[in-house]
Amino acid sequence: MVNALEVEEEMEAEKISWKEREGIRYLVFPQLEGTGLVVHAFTSRPPDLGFGRRPREEILKNRRQVCHILGVNFLCLTAGEQVHQAEVSTVGREDEGRGALSQEGAIPKVDGSVSNVSAVPLVLFTADCVPLFFLDPVKRAIGLAHAGWRGTLANAAGKVVSQMKTAYGTRPEDLLVTLGPSIGPCCYQVGEEVLSLFHHRFSDGRRLNLWEANREELLSEGVKDENIVNSEICTSCHSDIFFSERRDGSPTGRMMALLMLRS
Numbered sequence: 001m002v003n004a005l006e007v008e009e010e011m012e013a014e015k016i017s018w019k020e021r022e023g024i025r026y027l028v029f030p031q032l033e034g035t036g037l038v039v040h041a042f043t044s045r046p047p048d049l050g051f052g053r054r055p056r057e058e059i060l061k062n063r064r065q066v067c068h069i070l071g072v073n074f075l076c077l078t079a080g081e082q083v084h085q086a087e088v089s090t091v092g093r094e095d096e097g098r099g100a101l102s103q104e105g106a107i108p109k110v111d112g113s114v115s116n117v118s119a120v121p122l123v124l125f126t127a128d129c130v131p132l133f134f135l136d137p138v139k140r141a142i143g144l145a146h147a148g149w150r151g152t153l154a155n156a157a158g159k160v161v162s163q164m165k166t167a168y169g170t171r172p173e174d175l176l177v178t179l180g181p182s183i184g185p186c187c188y189q190v191g192e193e194v195l196s197l198f199h200h201r202f203s204d205g206r207r208l209n210l211w212e213a214n215r216e217e218l219l220s221e222g223v224k225d226e227n228i229v230n231s232e233i234c235t236s237c238h239s240d241i242f243f244s245e246r247r248d249g250s251p252t253g254r255m256m257a258l259l260m261l262r263s
Ligand SMILES: [Zn+2]
Pocket: 183, 184, 185, 186, 187, 188, 234, 235, 236, 237
């Protein structure tokens, strides 16, 4: 007999997998890993990988080290500006490396990106906001979305799905989507004004459940429930592993979500 706890632990084990190399720990998601089509990672602290809080040289050094471990050229990291909205950029070869060396170089005003170009690493940087990883294994296309409460309200996740449909002919039912570590319904207390923007849905009256709100956006775009994997790891609950803007106060560091089609 297998008891319920063991079953639960096994399910957990299927959602995430920790890797460690050269003292750097990062997460991969078996759902994506199993396809063999992508390189991907979600990093943990200590390295701060987002510009704006520590000296730029330090961030570049951290990025170089993490990218070395992942087998990715850090000069090729391709990032959006991340302005807590829901614009999605379609990333071509010519965009490679935008935002790799400076925040000013990032693709302006976007919180989502999609691509079907191999070996271009899409990245975003978070410290509570939900990072969403998208893979269409049929059309060989990928996407990333950054969704805090504003991005979620603006349907950033859903807009990545529609952009993949338009740009690559993606069928939503083929999409695999993973929600990476982010602030959970356990910790994300928000004000009445935010709850009311969500019409008091996805809430216990005090705290907002960004995971469920994003799941619903994906479902309403036609993504299959069984193809959505929520890693269900709260950044605020795990101070030893993740930065959390809410918990640490601003400024805190940033983890990196990276997704790249293999050549
Ligand atoms: Zn929590």
